[in-house]
Amino acid sequence: xxxxxxxxxxxxxxxxxxxxxxxxxxxxxxxxxxxxxxxxxxxxxxxxxxxxxxxxxxxxxxxxxxxxxxxxxxxxxxxxxxxxxxxxxxxxxxxxxxxxxxxxxxxxxxxxxxxxxxxxxxxxxxxxxxxxxxxxxxxxxxxxxxxxxxxxxxxxxxxxxxxxxxxxxxxxxxxxxxxxxxxxxxxxxxxxxxxxxxxxxxxxxxxxxxxxxxxxxxxxxxxxxxxxxxxxxxxxxxxxxxxxxxx
Ligand code: ADP
Numbered sequence: 001x002x003x004x005x006x007x008x009x010x011x012x013x014x015x016x017x018x019x020x021x022x023x024x025x026x027x028x029x030x031x032x033x034x035x036x037x038x039x040x041x042x043x044x045x046x047x048x049x050x051x052x053x054x055x056x057x058x059x060x061x062x063x064x065x066x067x068x069x070x071x072x073x074x075x076x077x078x079x080x081x082x083x084x085x086x087x088x089x090x091x092x093x094x095x096x097x098x099x100x101x102x103x104x105x106x107x108x109x110x111x112x113x114x115x116x117x118x119x120x121x122x123x124x125x126x127x128x129x130x131x132x133x134x135x136x137x138x139x140x141x142x143x144x145x146x147x148x149x150x151x152x153x154x155x156x157x158x159x160x161x162x163x164x165x166x167x168x169x170x171x172x173x174x175x176x177x178x179x180x181x182x183x184x185x186x187x188x189x190x191x192x193x194x195x196x197x198x199x200x201x202x203x204x205x206x207x208x209x210x211x212x213x214x215x216x217x218x219x220x221x222x223x224x225x226x227x228x229x230x231x232x233x234x235x236x237x238x239x240x241x242x243x244x245x246x247x
Contacts, residue, residue: 001067007032007168007199008053013062015048015223022048024223026062030168030216035190035200037210037231040220041244046203047089049220050170054086055079066168083167087160087174089203091153095146099137099156102145103128103163131159135189151178158189168199175206187213211235219243 001007006029015023023045030036038046051057053064055076064072071079093102104124132138135155140148145156154174161169171190175183183206190213194200204210210217211231219227219234221243227234234240 001032005068006030007067008201009063009065010049010053011063011065013049013052013064014060015052015057016060021223023052023059026220026224028218028225028228030199030201032199033194033197034216035194035202035214037214037217038201038203038220039205039207039210039217039234044220044243045223046220047172048223050086050172050203053079053170054084080164080166084170085161085164085166085168086170087154087157087172089172089176091150091157093145093148093153093156093160095144097145098142099132099145099148099159100125100128100141102156103131103160128159128163131162132156134162134192135159136185151182154178154182154186158186162193166198168201169193171200171202171204173204174202175204175209183209 008030010029011027013023013026014021026045026049038049040046048057052059052072055074059072062072063070066079066082066084069082071082071084074082129138129141132141135158137152137155137159140152145153148156158174174186174190178186187209190200190202202210202214214231217229217231217234218225219237219240226243227237227240229237
């Protein structure tokens with residue numbers, strides 16, 4: 001990456017559903033090595049931005065550059081291979097596959113070979129097991145995902161994203177609906193990943209978590225970025241407080 005070049009650059013991104021502009025002329029950058037927060041009131045467009053970034057949705061307008069290369073016209077699996085992985089707000093594990101088999105899904109579904117859930121080579125299985133251990137789920141590799149707790153499923157989903165060894169990891173509400181001990185564990189995991197060089201973008205409603213974990217925050221309201229800065233600045237920004245009043 002050339003000096004000064006952000007890992008992710010979003011320029012004038014737009015997406016409408018019928019008459020609703022969910023994302024409207026949205027622009028922001030993400031510095032390589034950062035943990036960047038994307039916050040905003042309900043309906044401000046955060047999840048839609050993630051869907052546009054990972055290719056789950058196509059943008060109506062604007063550009064997305066990852067490490068200086070346009071990715072906005074690439075299909076999802078090619079964006080994944082360019083180093084972008086994400087988790088979802090509602091976990092999407094395959095309940096009838098084991099935890100380990102769940103980690104075989106991304107490498108297949110994001111490849112040109114098509115989806116062959118639960119099937120991988122010995123070497124892939126070994127790496128998958130290592131990622132399960134990294135998120136603290138090593139002992140559960142042969143448990144059916146559907147029999148694990150919601151929090152444990154979130155960890156499996158996180159490991160699923162990590163198997164891709166992303167350069168940019170998008171986390172959609174990683175702390176939603178889980179107990180404080182697990183929130184702490186996920187915080188720990190994010191810090192470790194970030195220390196190892198992974199850039200992270202987090203959508204999260206838990207403000208204490210966002211403020212402690214992120215080094216930079218973008219605030220969305222009505223589909224566009226209305227404020228950007230370090231947590232201590234965002235916390236006291238009148239425009240930000242204003243945007244949340246109607247929430
Ligand atoms: P957030 O994640 O910040 O809560 P969303 O991105 O989910 O916001 O939603 C932004 C706006 O787009 C909302 O008004 C929402 O109702 C609308 N929206 C999102 N997805 C769809 C969809 N698939 N169809 C119609 N409207 C949608």
